[in-house]
Amino acid sequence: xxxxxxxxxxxxxxxxxxxxxxxxxxxxxxxxxxxxxxxxxxxxxxxxxxxxxxxxxxxxxxxxxxxxxxxxxxxxxxxxxxxxxxxxxxxxxxxxxxxxxxxxxxxxxxxxxxxxxxxxxxxxxxxxxxxxxxxxxxxxxxxxxxxxxxxxxxxxxxxxxxxxxxxxxxxxxxxxxxxxxxxxxxxxxxxxxxxxxxxxxxxxxxxxxxxxxxxxxxxxxxxxxxxxxxxxxxxxxxxxxxxxxxxxxxxxxxxxxxxxxxxxxxxxxxxxxxxxxxxxxxxxxxxxxxxxxxxxxxxxxxxxxxxxxxxxxxxxxxxxxxxxxxxxxxxxxxxxxxxxxxxxxxxxxxxxxxxxxxxxxxxxxxxxxxxxxxxxxxxxxxxxxxxxxxxxxxxxxxxxxxxxxxxxxxxxxxx
Amino acid sequence: xxxxxxxxxxxxxxxxxxxxxxxxxxxxxxxxxxxxxxxxxxxxxxxxxxxxxxxxxxxxxxxxxxxxxxxxxxxxxxxxxxxxxxxxxxxxxxxxxxxxxxxxxxxxxxxxxxxxxxxxxxxxxxxxxxxxxxxxxxxxxxxxxxxxxxxxxxxxxxxxxxxxxxxxxxxxxxxxxxxxxxxxxxxxxxxxxxxxxxxxxxxxxxxxxxxxxxxxxxxxxxxxxxxxxxxxxxxxxxxxxxxxxxxxxxxxxxxxxxxxxxxxxxxxxxxxxxxxxxxxxxxxxxxxxxxxxxxxxxxxxxxxxxxxxxxxxxxxxxxxxxxxxxxxxxxxxxxxxxxxxxxxxxxxxxxxxxxxxxxxxxxxxxxxxxxxxxxxxxxxxxxxxxxxxxxxxxxxxxxxxxxxxxxxxxxxxxx
Numbered sequence: 001x002x003x004x005x006x007x008x009x010x011x012x013x014x015x016x017x018x019x020x021x022x023x024x025x026x027x028x029x030x031x032x033x034x035x036x037x038x039x040x041x042x043x044x045x046x047x048x049x050x051x052x053x054x055x056x057x058x059x060x061x062x063x064x065x066x067x068x069x070x071x072x073x074x075x076x077x078x079x080x081x082x083x084x085x086x087x088x089x090x091x092x093x094x095x096x097x098x099x100x101x102x103x104x105x106x107x108x109x110x111x112x113x114x115x116x117x118x119x120x121x122x123x124x125x126x127x128x129x130x131x132x133x134x135x136x137x138x139x140x141x142x143x144x145x146x147x148x149x150x151x152x153x154x155x156x157x158x159x160x161x162x163x164x165x166x167x168x169x170x171x172x173x174x175x176x177x178x179x180x181x182x183x184x185x186x187x188x189x190x191x192x193x194x195x196x197x198x199x200x201x202x203x204x205x206x207x208x209x210x211x212x213x214x215x216x217x218x219x220x221x222x223x224x225x226x227x228x229x230x231x232x233x234x235x236x237x238x239x240x241x242x243x244x245x246x247x248x249x250x251x252x253x254x255x256x257x258x259x260x261x262x263x264x265x266x267x268x269x270x271x272x273x274x275x276x277x278x279x280x281x282x283x284x285x286x287x288x289x290x291x292x293x294x295x296x297x298x299x300x301x302x303x304x305x306x307x308x309x310x311x312x313x314x315x316x317x318x319x320x321x322x323x324x325x326x327x328x329x330x331x332x333x334x335x336x337x338x339x340x341x342x343x344x345x346x347x348x349x350x351x352x353x354x355x356x357x358x359x360x361x362x363x364x365x366x367x368x369x370x371x372x373x374x375x376x377x378x379x380x381x382x383x384x385x386x387x388x389x390x391x392x393x394x395x396x397x398x399x400x401x402x403x404x405x406x407x408x409x410x411x412x413x414x415x
Numbered sequence: 416x417x418x419x420x421x422x423x424x425x426x427x428x429x430x431x432x433x434x435x436x437x438x439x440x441x442x443x444x445x446x447x448x449x450x451x452x453x454x455x456x457x458x459x460x461x462x463x464x465x466x467x468x469x470x471x472x473x474x475x476x477x478x479x480x481x482x483x484x485x486x487x488x489x490x491x492x493x494x495x496x497x498x499x500x501x502x503x504x505x506x507x508x509x510x511x512x513x514x515x516x517x518x519x520x521x522x523x524x525x526x527x528x529x530x531x532x533x534x535x536x537x538x539x540x541x542x543x544x545x546x547x548x549x550x551x552x553x554x555x556x557x558x559x560x561x562x563x564x565x566x567x568x569x570x571x572x573x574x575x576x577x578x579x580x581x582x583x584x585x586x587x588x589x590x591x592x593x594x595x596x597x598x599x600x601x602x603x604x605x606x607x608x609x610x611x612x613x614x615x616x617x618x619x620x621x622x623x624x625x626x627x628x629x630x631x632x633x634x635x636x637x638x639x640x641x642x643x644x645x646x647x648x649x650x651x652x653x654x655x656x657x658x659x660x661x662x663x664x665x666x667x668x669x670x671x672x673x674x675x676x677x678x679x680x681x682x683x684x685x686x687x688x689x690x691x692x693x694x695x696x697x698x699x700x701x702x703x704x705x706x707x708x709x710x711x712x713x714x715x716x717x718x719x720x721x722x723x724x725x726x727x728x729x730x731x732x733x734x735x736x737x738x739x740x741x742x743x744x745x746x747x748x749x750x751x752x753x754x755x756x757x758x759x760x761x762x763x764x765x766x767x768x769x770x771x772x773x774x775x776x777x778x779x780x781x782x783x784x785x786x787x788x789x790x791x792x793x794x795x796x797x798x799x800x801x802x803x804x805x806x807x808x809x810x811x812x813x814x815x816x817x818x819x820x821x822x823x824x825x826x827x828x829x830x
Contacts, residue, residue: 032497033681037668044661079494082447245711246459253452266448293708296660 028077035074036301042068043300056398058157058303065307076308080301085266087302088153090294092267093252095156095174096274097287098165101220104175104275107168111175114340118176118358119183121339122147122332129328133321138195139382142372145191146386147329149184151362152177152267153306154394157299158401159357162409169350169408173357176337178271182212184364185264191368195377211262219255219272224279227251231280244282245289251277252290265363306362310391314384322385329389330396333358353404360394443492450489451716457483458715471813473572473718480722491723495716500681502717503568505709507682508667510571510589511689512702513580516635519590519690522583526590529755533591533773534598536754537562537747544743548736553610554797557787560606561801562744564599566777567592567682568721569809572714573816574772577824584765584823588772591752593686597627599779600679606783610792626677634670634687639694642666646695659697660704666692667705680778721777725806729799737800744804745811748773768819775809 046060068074104111127144135143155173156165164170186208193201230236236247252273259269277286338355342348369386372378461475483489519526542559550558570588571580579585601623608616645651651662667688674684692701753770757763784801787793 028493029497029500029681030675033500033668033675034672037665037672040661040665040668044665047658077493078443079497082444082494083498085444085448243462243711245707246455246715249712250452250455250459253448253455257449257452260445260448266444289707289711292660292704293712296658296704297664297708300661 032077032079035077035080038068038074039064039080039301039304040297043304047300056158056161056402058154058161059395059398061300061303062307062310062395062398065304066310066312067307068304069308069310070312074308076305080305083298084302084305087294087298087300088267089252089256089270090290091153091156091160091299091302093270093274094287094290094294095152095160095165096271096276097278097283097290098160099171099174099275099278100166101275101279103168103171107172107175110341110344110346111172111179113344114172114176114337114354114358115179115183117340117343118150118180118333118337119148119187121336122329123187125328125332126325129321129324133324135382139378141191141194142368142378143325143382143386145184145187146365146368146389147332147361148180148187149361149364150177150180150333150358151360151364151390151394152181153302153362154360154397155357155401157303158398158405160295162402162405164405169346169353169405172341172346173354176340176354177358178268180337180358181268181364182264186212188364188368189263192371195371195375208263212264215259215262215264216272219276223272223276227276228280231277231282236282244285245293248277248282248286248290306394310395311387314388314391317381317384318388319381319385322388325385326389326392329361329393330359349404349408353401353408356397356400356404359400360390360397362390362394365390447492447494450492450495453483453489454479454495454716454719455712458719462715471573471576471817473569473576474810474813476715476718477722477725477810477813480719481725481727482722483719484723484725485727489723491720495720498713499717499720502709502713502715503682504667504671504685505705506568506571506575506714506717508685508689509702509705509709510567510575510580511686511691512693512698512705513575514586514589514690514693515581516690516694518583518586522587522590525756525759525761526587526594528759529587529591529752529769529773530594530598532755532758533565533595533748533752533770534563534602536751537744538602540743540747541740544736544739548739550797554787554793556606556609557783557793558740558797558801560599560602561780561783561804562747562776563595563602564776564779565592565595565748565773566775566779566805566809567596568717568777569775569812570772570816572718573813573820575710577817577820579820584761584768584820587756587761588769591755591769592773593683595752595773596683596779597679601627603779603783604678607786610786610790623678627679630674630677630679631687634691638687638691642691643695646692646697651697659700660708663692663697663701663705721809725810726802729803729806732796732799733803734796734800737803740800741804741807744776744808745774764819764823768816768823771812771815771819774815775805775812777805777809780805 042064043061046064047057050057050060069076074080123144125144126147127140130140130143131137152174155177159165159170159173165174186205189208190200190205193199193204236244252270255273255276256266256269259272260266274286274290277283334352334355336355337358338351341351341354346354365386369378369383373380373383457479458476461479462472465472465475484491489495538559540559541562542555545555545558546552567589570592574580574585574588580589601620604623605615605620608614608619651659667685670688670691671681671684674687675681689701689705692698749767749770751770752773753766756766756769761769780801784793784798788795788798
């Protein structure tokens, strides 16, 4: 709102419009370009160091962001936020393009089992822990729900770095994380509905579920045929090499907006767009160009800005409940998703990798904390705890997951 | 300033920081993603149509922007401005990478002659026309100076589309436009100095000239050796395909900021960075990746937002002086630069193409209008005239230049 007024202020009349916007633009541009340069240079140096000490690059990005943010070297601007958001959209787009759809179909049941256990067990643990600590049912539901949805970005990036996206275990992790994200978002919608209206709105819950299933079914059937046909049409055959990415990005954004309109996340949309385009003639070109534009610009910025939002002072006010909560956040997913994978016939080490990959939480937990505070359902203290949980789970996952995947690969080679 | 306060407002304390920024982010993000989608889709459709009727794609972008802006379909956000600015930086970066440095050196004298005549003749025409219409000396100097500097983006894009960047005539055009931009910026600095202090500040003028020459000499000697050496180092040999663009973008941004610090434009910096990297082992990879990321995302957005800033209502208040001024703007460059090329031995048709390519004006003219208004040197009416001139010269150039270049190619083939 305030921001709208600021922008409005710049659009008063023809001449002053142009004149003011030039002045405004030059100042903003200078700050933006130097911020951008600082982020890109530090991320690049961080990544080189990470490579030297065999740590995942995404950890380097997060730590670089943590330092830049907490030392106040850069303040996050609206532009940087938006560029970061394009980053995570491209990350899931390229993940969708790299996933093997046949294998994903084969693993559909397993992914669902893993996702369901990975949602239920952390929810139950969070709910009862909060209740034992004396919080009300509603607060306990909020706390439990904040543990349900995996933030898929971190694992997606680590799987890309370790070249595991197209492998069986990578497919399972991505499949489970997407399903768990969808369930988490629907659960969040339901819980928020309860908090705002005081009732469980079964009708809107059902509508969400039906819309989601319809969307996914259409994506995996009609949309694939449609885009297979269109990829051979003049639109894609007549345009030059450097233009091919433009229509591909358009398709990704269209799916992102559709997904968002029916109540899912934008990234679920670009992931589905990636899955669909992965089945067309454009698969290789799309993957390469999306990966190039993503991994060399937008995605590092996404992870650095994610790190910048980690406010270390959050930890100073942490109590005993926060420690328990973070512990449950980590082991809830490892036990939930891990046991799901184990039940479906994966080895212990594979199941452990699946469990670790689903540990990071972010968006859903943060939005719940946001809405919970706004409607006075939770206290600032609990909101802090949730934020600290997202920070810890995000920061520990890259190293653990890389280690566990590499261990897995070594094992296989020995056989 | 107002914007700073808005941003500051979001950084109050740890929890509220995170919480507010989520709320703020989601609203802004939704608007941003749908604006982005509208711009990309309309640009893509416009470009397909342009291809069908054999018009330059950049004209399509401008017209699309003109429509989106004047119908009020999209309001330009800070993010879109910043993304557009990255677009023009990448455009000049890829132009620098594509230019043949040996040929540019051979044509250095010719380019300088073309640029000098192309600065002097429009200045003289503008100055005397304004004076004849009864304006004061100072106003006439402002008006004359606003005609000096070519806006290189349009011509650069048309040359890219017609694959003329590496050719002799393309090199001459780019060389002349860069020199003329540098002269224009120094002239602007001088004129603004006169307007603000009332004196011609010879010392700062000399410092500008010395710094500029030093920068260009270092770029073309030491910097080339340095980056030839560094391109073989571990930084570029150890990183994967999808990471190669990151250090390349960093180098481009560093040169942009250096250029800006010594008083040149950011785009002169990325152009020099492109020239330098074009002499290293990385030339091909850099050109391909910069072109891909630029031409499929940032550059179309740059031209569309340029079109969006064309306010058609500016034309309604136009008087007779504006018509004369626009006429002089067009023919000043065609005669100035064209006669320069002709004197240096180019054919009539080649000289005409060089003249047309240097017609578009934008940044320098708009900044002059801005500062002139701010210090009450010029009236809003003259500022309007200058803005209308930038619109007309920008809109007519793509078609004229494409036509004249294609005519040239046909002629050559007939021989």
